[in-house]
Amino acid sequence: xxxxxxxxxxxxxxxxERLLMATVQxxxxxxxxxxxxxxxxxxxxxxxxxxxHHFENKEAIGKATIQWWGxxxxxxxxxxxxxxxxxPLEQLRHFFGIMIGFTERxxxxxxxxxxMMSQELAQSHPAMREECARQLELWTTNCARMLAAAKxxxxxxxxxxxxxxxxxxNSLWQGSMLVGKTEQNSALIRxxxxxxxxxxxxxxxxx
Amino acid sequence: xxxxxxxxxxxxxxxxERLLMATVQxxxxxxxxxxxxxxxxxxxxxxxxxxxHHFENKEAIGKATIQWWGxxxxxxxxxxxxxxxxxPLEQLRHFFGIMIGFTERxxxxxxxxxxMMSQELAQSHPAMREECARQLELWTTNCARMLAAAKxxxxxxxxxxxxxxxxxxNSLWQGSMLVGKTEQNSALIRxxxxxxxxxxxxxxxxx
DNA sequence: TTTAACATACGAACCGGTTGGTATCTTATT
DNA sequence: AATAAGATACCAACCGGTTCGTATGTTAAA
Numbered sequence: 001x002x003x004x005x006x007x008x009x010x011x012x013x014x015x016x017e018r019l020l021m022a023t024v025q026x027x028x029x030x031x032x033x034x035x036x037x038x039x040x041x042x043x044x045x046x047x048x049x050x051x052x053h054h055f056e057n058k059e060a061i062g063k064a065t066i067q068w069w070g071x072x073x074x075x076x077x078x079x080x081x082x083x084x085x086x087x088p089l090e091q092l093r094h095f096f097g098i099m100i101g102f103t104e105r106x107x108x109x110x111x112x113x114x115x116m117m118s119q120e121l122a123q124s125h126p127a128m129r130e131e132c133a134r135q136l137e138l139w140t141t142n143c144a145r146m147l148a149a150a151k152x153x154x155x156x157x158x159x160x161x162x163x164x165x166x167x168x169x170n171s172l173w174q175g176s177m178l179v180g181k182t183e184q185n186s187a188l189i190r191x192x193x194x195x196x197x198x199x200x201x202x203x204x205x206x207x
Numbered sequence: 208x209x210x211x212x213x214x215x216x217x218x219x220x221x222x223x224e225r226l227l228m229a230t231v232q233x234x235x236x237x238x239x240x241x242x243x244x245x246x247x248x249x250x251x252x253x254x255x256x257x258x259x260h261h262f263e264n265k266e267a268i269g270k271a272t273i274q275w276w277g278x279x280x281x282x283x284x285x286x287x288x289x290x291x292x293x294x295p296l297e298q299l300r301h302f303f304g305i306m307i308g309f310t311e312r313x314x315x316x317x318x319x320x321x322x323m324m325s326q327e328l329a330q331s332h333p334a335m336r337e338e339c340a341r342q343l344e345l346w347t348t349n350c351a352r353m354l355a356a357a358k359x360x361x362x363x364x365x366x367x368x369x370x371x372x373x374x375x376x377n378s379l380w381q382g383s384m385l386v387g388k389t390e391q392n393s394a395l396i397r398x399x400x401x402x403x404x405x406x407x408x409x410x411x412x413x414x
Numbered sequence: 415t416t417t418a419a420c421a422t423a424c425g426a427a428c429c430g431g432t433t434g435g436t437a438t439c440t441t442a443t444t
Numbered sequence: 445a446a447t448a449a450g451a452t453a454c455c456a457a458c459c460g461g462t463t464c465g466t467a468t469g470t471t472a473a474a
Contacts, residue, residue: 010419010472030331033240037464049421052465109330118389119326123316124237132389167386168399172375175382179374182325182340192375199406217438217453244430255431256455265430 016054018044023065028113031120032062032128062117063131069113070135076102077139081146088149089204095146096197099173103186103193110189111181115174140166147200155204165203172196223261225251230272235320238327239269239335269324270338276320277342283309284346288353295356296411302353303404306380310393310400317396318388322381347373354407362411372410379403 022043026035037058041051055061080095103110114135121128144166151158172192180189229250233242244265248258262268287302310317321342328335347370354369379399387396 012419031238031240031327033238034327034331047421050419053419058464111330115385116326118385119323120238120241122388123318124241129389129391133391136386136389164398164402167395168379168402171382171386171395171399172379173382174385175378175380178322178325178381178385179343179378181329182336182343184336184340188374188378191371192378195371195375202409219453222453254455257453259431260453
């Protein structure tokens with residue numbers, strides 16, 4: 001049944017979302033410390049009263065930002081493993097394809113909020129570090145699962161630890177975004193990803 | 208002959224050095240934005256007047272900090288290639304050994320100021336980004352030189368581009384420090400470095 | 415009419431940076 | 445060698461603006 005009630009001028013969930021998206025955009029550019037609450041309110045077209053109604057403090061929206069980014073990423077990557085019966089090696093190739101796709105978006109710098117917050121806050125803000133660690137672990141778990149399945153199917157005797165390789169790939173991915181951003185060269189990131197995929201395929205070919 | 212003259216109360220070079228070292232320590236922990244000029248002065252035991260006598264502004268000491276870190280790193284790595292006649296593959300192994308050693312320092316988190324500043328400032332502070340890019344390029348140039356020499360000697364027909372591999376290794380190294388710091392796990396970094404070295408050795412064995 | 419959702423106004427602490435001044439070191443002149 | 449002149453090194457106090465956060469409204473929805 002259609003809802004003919006006029007759209008409420010106030011919508012708590014939507015307002016919260018606007019504050020959060022503004023924060024994502026800003027922190028993706030300037031990091032945590034350089035992004036002020038005033039910045040966020042201006043970007044969202046709201047006032048401080050509204051901000052502190054929805055978030056207890058700056059740290060709270062920081063954590064929410066990390067979590068939002070994690071969910072955003074997981075949804076993106078999930079394409080790779082959603083088809084259950086698929087060959088895990090094909091899933092891995094798709095996984096790399098998604099990352100390469102992420103470097104090719106128009107007018108969008110290839111960077112990661114989790115990586116940025118990690119660098120900035122890991123040593124000075126334990127709660128934020130833990131939040132980042134959780135997201136990194138999620139990525140690694142998903143990656144390791146595909147690696148383990150691919151190993152079981154294609155090279156059960158191969159001498160590598162799927163989890164260790166997953167951490168390796170996570171590190172390479174994070175570092176590639178970091179270096180690619182600094183060198184303003186996204187082709188560099190793709191080059192790294194291709195080499196890493198070739199390496200993984202090599203690991204899996206010793207059957 | 209001993210110098211009984213009282214140590215001069217003022218020593219410009221030493222004062223500048225104290226400010227710089229204080230900045231290195233602080234920014235290595237909290238990054239650029241979260242480190243205030245007052246923090247630096249307190250840590251160095253000096254006042255703001257002195258600070259702004261030696262550095263034009265905060266950005267200036269930021270740049271100096273990146274450069275200091277670059278020189279510090281280069282001095283550390285130079286051990287790997289200082290013996291001219293040495294087998295370049297051995298130099299590469301030594302190079303990896305130096306990085307592994309860097310992860311094993313007691314009570315010192317394995318992190319890199321250039322990587323931290325890159326993440327925080329690459330998109331919002333062009334001058335600082337360029338400074339970081341220069342340091343990354345220095346590392347890569349040195350690494351690529353060893354790779355090229357090793358290739359020429361051991362596997363001239365191998366199908367890899369030394370510079371691309373050097374960027375790959377730089378990315379892996381930066382990403383490993385990032386992830387290792389966030390996961391509070393320096394063994395993870397060493398595991399990554401060992402896998403990368405084995406990969407490089409593999410690249411060089413197709414003679 | 416009650417309550418949730420927002421706005422306005424404000425405050426204490428802090429930010430990078432400047433000021434005016436003093437102490438000390440260097441150098442040219444005698 | 446003594447000293448005067450000037451440059452350098454450093455300090456304490458201060459400045460306008462900004463920070464996060466709060467106290468107190470006001471308005472819309474239930």
